[in-house]
Amino acid sequence: MIFSRLGIPQIVQSDNGTKFTSSESQKFSKEWEFKHITSSPQYQQSNGMAERHVQIAKNLLNKAKRSIQDLYIALLEVKNTPVDGLASLAQLISGRRLRSTLPTPLSLLQVNPIDVNKFVKKNREKVQNLQKKYYDKNAKILENVSDGDCVRIHDGNKWQPGKIVESKQQRSFNVKTLNGNIVRRNRRHLLKTKEEVYWDVNLSDNESDMNESKDIFMVKENCRITQT
Numbered sequence: 001m002i003f004s005r006l007g008i009p010q011i012v013q014s015d016n017g018t019k020f021t022s023s024e025s026q027k028f029s030k031e032w033e034f035k036h037i038t039s040s041p042q043y044q045q046s047n048g049m050a051e052r053h054v055q056i057a058k059n060l061l062n063k064a065k066r067s068i069q070d071l072y073i074a075l076l077e078v079k080n081t082p083v084d085g086l087a088s089l090a091q092l093i094s095g096r097r098l099r100s101t102l103p104t105p106l107s108l109l110q111v112n113p114i115d116v117n118k119f120v121k122k123n124r125e126k127v128q129n130l131q132k133k134y135y136d137k138n139a140k141i142l143e144n145v146s147d148g149d150c151v152r153i154h155d156g157n158k159w160q161p162g163k164i165v166e167s168k169q170q171r172s173f174n175v176k177t178l179n180g181n182i183v184r185r186n187r188r189h190l191l192k193t194k195e196e197v198y199w200d201v202n203l204s205d206n207e208s209d210m211n212e213s214k215d216i217f218m219v220k221e222n223c224r225i226t227q228t
Contacts, residue, residue, distance in 0.1 A: 003032065006093060013037045015050065016184070040172045040186035076100050086123050087114060143192050151175060152191040153183065159191060 003009075012029070014020040016038050029036040039050075060078060064071045079090045080098055090098045095113040097104060145151060145164060152159035153175055162183075166174040171187040 008032050009034055011035045011037060013039065013050070015039050040184065040189075073101060077102070086127075142187055145173065145187065145190060145192050150193050150195045152193055153177065153185055154189040154191070161193075161195060164190075 012034055014036070019025065020036070020038060025036070056078070060074050061071065063069075064074045076098060077100055080088050080100055080102075082088045082091075086092070088097065090096070091112075091114060094111075096111045097108050099109055147164055147167060149164045151162055151164060153162045160177055162175040162177045164173050165176050165182065168174055168184060172184060173187065173190065174182050174184050175190070176182055
């Protein structure tokens with residue numbers, strides 16, 4: 001319904017919920033001709049914008065309920081409120097402010113088209129640079145990793161062995177694990193190691209059992225991870 005009212009976006013970003021990664025969702029994005037990007041699993045920070053707006057919506061619902069105010073008026077005011085360093089959602093979409101219950105001069109309600117790409121890019125870079133400045137104060141530089149590198153994957157309280165098989169997006173990688181599954185993880189959840197990972201498809205079951213007794217990890221498709 002949103003697409004039919006506002007048009008089809010070029011890019012849609014979401015988390016990795018099953019409703020977004022299902023075959024139906026992939027079919028929908030293909031039919032409607034937009035690119036669907038998902039954030040890194042188990043790393044909410046990579047989907048910070050969506051997480052933030054979900055929190056804003058929840059707070060809005062709670063405040064409207066407590067104050068016994070019309071929810072739709074509250075939503076209208078949110079659309080009219082400028083984002084830090086950017087214009088309001090109403091200005092970006094409609095090119096003007098929307099009339100609400102707050103006193104507003106008629107001159108501000110006139111259409112004043114904004115070059116969205118130029119305006120947003122300029123102001124977004126300014127905001128992102130400021131955010132990066134504060135984030136980098138407590139951050140450390142991580143070693144670069146690439147396809148074929150051996151890594152340890154942070155899984156709860158453990159670091160499981162694996163091997164990078166594909167770089168998905170910036171700081172996001174597909175990794176093959178001991179059980180043969182392909183999982184996607186953010187660079188923050190990967191630790192580069194000097195372990196050697198290789199696949200030997202000709203190993204027999206007896207050889208597999210013997211190798212396991214020598215502390216060599218085996219998986220279903222005979223992937224072996226040995227310490228160097």
